[in-house]
Amino acid sequence: MTVPAQKPVRKLSMKQRYSALTHDLDWTPTYVTEEEIFPYTTFEGIKVHDWSKWEDPFRLTVEAYNKYQSEKDRRLYAVLDGFAQSQGQLGLTDASYMNAMKIFLQGIPIHEYDAHRNFSYLARYANGPGARFAALCQSMDELRHAQTEIHTLSHYNKYFDGMHDWHKWSDRVWYLSVPKSFFEDAMTAGPFEWLIAIGFSFEYLLTNLLFVPFMSGAAFNGDLPTMTFGFSAQSDESRHMTLGLEAIKFMLEQDEDNLPIVQAWLDKWFWRGYRLISLVAGMMDYMLPKRVMSWKEAFELYFEEQMLNGLFKDLAYYGITPPRHVQWAIDEKEILSHQVYWVLYQYSHAAAFTTTIPNEADQAWLQEAYPETWPVFKEAVWDKAQRVQDAGGRYFNPGLPQLCTVCQIPMGFTEPGDPLTQCQRQSVYEGERYDFCSDGCQWIFDREPTKYRQSWLPVHQIFQGNCGGPTLPDVAAWYGLQPGDGGEYLGSPDHQNWLAWHGQAPKED
Amino acid sequence: MSVAAEPRPVGVDLQENEENRALVEAIEADNDDLNIRHMPGMIRLTKTGQLVINQASVEARLGRPWETHEFQLAIISYFGEFVEWDDDQIVIAWKH
Numbered sequence: 197m198t199v200p201a202q203k204p205v206r207k208l209s210m211k212q213r214y215s216a217l218t219h220d221l222d223w224t225p226t227y228v229t230e231e232e233i234f235p236y237t238t239f240e241g242i243k244v245h246d247w248s249k250w251e252d253p254f255r256l257t258v259e260a261y262n263k264y265q266s267e268k269d270r271r272l273y274a275v276l277d278g279f280a281q282s283q284g285q286l287g288l289t290d291a292s293y294m295n296a297m298k299i300f301l302q303g304i305p306i307h308e309y310d311a312h313r314n315f316s317y318l319a320r321y322a323n324g325p326g327a328r329f330a331a332l333c334q335s336m337d338e339l340r341h342a343q344t345e346i347h348t349l350s351h352y353n354k355y356f357d358g359m360h361d362w363h364k365w366s367d368r369v370w371y372l373s374v375p376k377s378f379f380e381d382a383m384t385a386g387p388f389e390w391l392i393a394i395g396f397s398f399e400y401l402l403t404n405l406l407f408v409p410f411m412s413g414a415a416f417n418g419d420l421p422t423m424t425f426g427f428s429a430q431s432d433e434s435r436h437m438t439l440g441l442e443a444i445k446f447m448l449e450q451d452e453d454n455l456p457i458v459q460a461w462l463d464k465w466f467w468r469g470y471r472l473i474s475l476v477a478g479m480m481d482y483m484l485p486k487r488v489m490s491w492k493e494a495f496e497l498y499f500e501e502q503m504l505n506g507l508f509k510d511l512a513y514y515g516i517t518p519p520r521h522v523q524w525a526i527d528e529k530e531i532l533s534h535q536v537y538w539v540l541y542q543y544s545h546a547a548a549f550t551t552t553i554p555n556e557a558d559q560a561w562l563q564e565a566y567p568e569t570w571p572v573f574k575e576a577v578w579d580k581a582q583r584v585q586d587a588g589g590r591y592f593n594p595g596l597p598q599l600c601t602v603c604q605i606p607m608g609f610t611e612p613g614d615p616l617t618q619c620q621r622q623s624v625y626e627g628e629r630y631d632f633c634s635d636g637c638q639w640i641f642d643r644e645p646t647k648y649r650q651s652w653l654p655v656h657q658i659f660q661g662n663c664g665g666p667t668l669p670d671v672a673a674w675y676g677l678q679p680g681d682g683g684e685y686l687g688s689p690d691h692q693n694w695l696a697w698h699g700q701a702p703k704e705d
Numbered sequence: 706m707s708v709a710a711e712p713r714p715v716g717v718d719l720q721e722n723e724e725n726r727a728l729v730e731a732i733e734a735d736n737d738d739l740n741i742r743h744m745p746g747m748i749r750l751t752k753t754g755q756l757v758i759n760q761a762s763v764e765a766r767l768g769r770p771w772e773t774h775e776f777q778l779a780i781i782s783y784f785g786e787f788v789e790w791d792d793d794q795i796v797i798a799w800k801h
Contacts, residue, residue, distance in 0.1 A: 209791070209792055210773070210774075210790075210791055210792045211791065253786070253787035253788075253790050254777070254787070254790060255790055255791075256774075260774050263774075264774060264775070264777050264778060267778060268778060271778075404782050407781075407782075408718060408747070408781060408782055409744075411746065411747075411781075412744045412745045412746050412747055413745075414746075415745035415746030415747075416745040416746075423746050427720050427746065427747070427781050430781045430782060431720075431777055431778060431779070431780050431781060433781075433782065434777070434780045434781070434782060434783055435777070437782070437783070438786075438787060441786060488744055488745055489744075501714070502714075502716070502784035503784075505713065505714075506713050506714060506715070506784055506785065506799060507784070507799075509711075509713060509799070509801075510786070510799045510800060510801045511801075512801070513800075513801035
């Protein structure tokens, strides 16, 4: 057998192929004006002088995209098959782990689909071929993410509660208005703001905090399919991060008048995204039976080290400063997860996941991860919840919480430096009062009150009679919740089944 | 800008599996002072300055042709910027 001395020579280099198959396929219209073809890229005030300067560092072409994406899918579906065949759900660390995946399924895939829609729009309406093609790839990625996430988690729906009506819940259930309002806020912005909101602030600045520790957490808790779709999606995410970074630099390089517009969007979307992923903080620190790292550590690693000490020094070249309310986020890193999980715990009777008091092992971990703040929260809330439980009860908050008008999270956050005093900010607009959880959310409202006054706030909607009725059973029925979907984990059907599957206790009928 | 920026860390998170072993070894060989951190399912490589992935180094360890596009199958996340992504090399660094 003869071995060729040299590899076959490609006709075109990667650079040339990219150029020929993306930028060179563009043409200059003559029958119609550019404004008629691309009518949506001027109203936001962003000035662009030369769209050809938009480059994709990945230098992807349709051929390369299809080749590698199909390989990613092949690998994923092989894993899903093996997991299902081998009854992999039995090898999870605990059934309570599934609560994290319930929130993920309820809160994320549908908005991957939203992202798919909006990137399709950019793939049509961005003026430059480089931007259009990168948006087209991301649009297809986002569709793939929605599909693979739903497909992967559908296996668990056969065995666990809280996964059957995620689509309906997304439109109705209180905590799911948090991600829904975030993505719909971004989708109803213009194309450049969308790129800063999703492409840059969410994908580049913050998505690592959602996916990386979480998927590593899946790997650590025996959840092979979630780990695999997560890492598979995240490999696309690297391209999305690149698109986000390219987008912000492109805007900043095109015209210096773009700087204040971009900075304000960055200030806004950092805070919107940060508040959204506070749900992840609660999941990471309280819902994973085995934890890879704490929220605090992930925040330091993926945000402070990488972004504040890396990226923002790079962007300083263009005059960009770190996000307006970033110090507030840094100051919250020790308390964020405690506050979020406490909210989830006391309202889980009206949710599609279950919660429970951190057990002995959880508490030991929390003590080690948060030596300063865990004892404060333990005494303030968990010892009381434990006393209620010891007396045969379960603490659920019987009232409805006030929601922040912007992030839509119940008002459970606190004043800086004082972890037990609730923070409440108010603005009055045209005679109506609006309430906020933080300076960040208030600042966002005050910039665009006519947008945020339209918020669909789930608690307001209940009081207005739009959610099935005035009582909890009425609302739960309207949500489409079934017995077992929410409430206390200990003794829940998921818990009982788990014990029965492992021969630890008879299943009670 | 001719002013050299102060060197800052850049890095990449990769899936830790058999297929990526040669890639990780190639990155280790071509980047001095590389920091390595293992987490469940993944490996995190960081370095001050720039991080380089050479096609030739990967192919030498893999024993088969390897397109730099294949790096997309391995990567989970990164920080820094892809200042070069060509047929023979990928470079991650901060531009400013």
